[in-house]
Amino acid sequence: MTRSFVKASSPQTLKHLPPSTPDEIKLLARLAGLSLSSSILEELIKSYPAFEAMVRRLPRARPRFDDPAHHLVPPQGTTLRRSLDLTANE
C-alpha cells in the first residue's frame, strides 16, 4: 500500500480570476517602472500569462501562523550570531 504524506492545503486560490489583458500587462509593466521597447513589451505580453496562471494556483487563506520559509533564519542561529557581530562592529 502506498503511504501518503500529503496534507490538504488551503483550497482557496486565485485561479478563478480572468487572465490579464495585453493592456493590463502593459499597465503592470509601467507600474513596475519598466521602460520596454515595443518588441520586448510584446514578448512580455506573450510570456506573462503562463507565470500569472502559476502564481494564481498558489494556495491562499492560510492559517495566520503559517510562516514563510525564510533563509534569513538558518538552522543553528548562524546568521543571528553574524548579524550581532556586524551590529557590534557598527
Add this chain to the structure above:
Amino acid sequence: MSGDLNSPVRERVALVDLPEDAIAYESIAILRERLAKRQLSPLELLDELLRRIQRYDSALHAFVTVTADRGRSDARQASELFGRGRHTGALCGIPYGLKDVIETAGILTTGQSKILRDHVPERDAEVARRLKQANGVLLGKLTTYEFAHGGPSWDLPWPPAMNPWKTGYLAGSTSSGPAAAVAAGMLPFAIGTDTGGSIRMPAAVCGIVGVKPTFGLVSRSGVLPNTFTLDTCGPMTRTVEDAAIVLNEIAGYDDDDISSVEHDIGDYTRSISDGIKGLRIGWVRHWYDGVASAHPDIAPALETAMSVLEQAGAIVEEIELSELLVYQDCKTTISITEMFSAYEHEFRTRPEDFGLMFRNKVMSGGLIRAEDYFQALRQRLWLCRELERAFREYDVLATTGWMTPAEPARPDVLDKFLRPPNITTPFNVGGQPAMTIPCGFSQQGLPLSLQLAARHFHEDVMFRVGYEYQQRTNWHLKRPSEGFVQ
C-alpha cells in the same frame, strides 16, 4: 617498479600500453592513487585531457574558456608537491572545470550573458578557492545557460553544450557544459550549480553522477546568483565515490555566504561501502509512472533499479507526496521574483542584452506582487514539512532523475515559457541533498537516471545507497562512443 613512493626520480610506468582513453575515463579515486604512486604525473594527465578538449570540444561546446596556462601552472605545482612528498589533499593534481557562473580571479566569468561578456573577477568564489587550496588543476570554465537559467538561448554568442552520447542532442539544462565535459572524458569532475535541478538534470541525460548538496553545506559566495534562497553548488563526476571525494573538499561553513550553515563535516567516503541492509527507501513512483510527460523507457528502468536496491537489503516502499506541479509553482514564483531582483538594474537599463529565453522567463518576475512572493514562501514551508514527514520514516527517497532522456537541439523551436514540472525541484524546495546516477539507457541509446535524496546533511547515507547501486551495476562504466566527433 620499486623505490620510495615519494621520490622525484622514480621510474614511471609507460603510458603507451594503455588504451587511448584509459586515463581520460579513470575515476578520481584511481587517478589519485596513480598520481601518488608516480605512475602518472599531473602534467601527463593535463596534456591528455587538453588533447581531448582540442579534439572534441569544437563539437560539444562544453567549454567557454579553456584555462590551459593556469592548468599547466597548477599541474606543475602539484608535480612539485608530489616530488617533495607533500601531496596533501585528495584532489592534488586532479583536473577540473567550473561552470561559468563561478567567479575566478583573473579569468573571464561570463555567466554566459552579454551583460558580463568581458567580466574578469578580482577574486575567486569560495568553492574555487577551496579547489585551488586542494591543489586541483583548473582546466576551464564551462558552458551554462544565461545566469544558470532559461535556455538554450540561440541568440547568444555561445552555443549550448551538446550531448556526447548522441549527435544533435542537448546536454541538459544549465550545468550542461560540466556534464558534457565529464561524460566525454575531458574532465574527471566539474562543479555545477543547482537551483531547480541544474546539476542533476544534465548529469541524468549525460550518464554521469550529479550531486546537489544540502542547502547551506557548500558556499555560494562568488557564484553569480540565480535564486538566493535556493541556489546550491555541487560536484559532477562519473562515480558516486568521486562525488564524495570532491564534496569532502568543497563543503564547509563560509562567513561570506549568509545561508552557509556550521555543521560538522565528516569524511563522506568513510561509510560509503557500509552497505544498505535495512535502510528504508521511499519510492516516489507516482511522480513519473503514468505521467504524460515521462518517457516510456523511464518506468521500466526505475523498476529494475529499485529491485537492485531491494536485493542489496534495502526496504523499499512506495510513497505519495504532493504533485510536482505544486512544488514547481512554489519554486518558480520564488525563483523569477528573486532573479528579477538580482538583475533588476539590467532589466531596467539594457533588457535587450539578455538572451530571449532568460528575458522571457524572468522579466515577468518584475510584475509579481510582494504578497504573491510571500504566499510562495509560505507554501514552501508547507512543502518542506511534507518532505520532513516523509524523511522521518524513510532514510532515502528515490525517483527518476529526469522525466525524459536528452532532448534534440532545435534552434528553430522556441522554448516553452513553462515546461512540464521538474522532478528534481522538490528537493530544492525542501533543501535536502539529492543526486542523480546512471541507471540504464533508452531504446535510442541515451542515458537514464535514478534520483536519490536524503535528510538534511545526510549526504553520507545518500552516497552509501548510490555507491552500493554502482557496485551492483555497470551503467556508470559505459562510455559514449566517439561518434559525437563531427
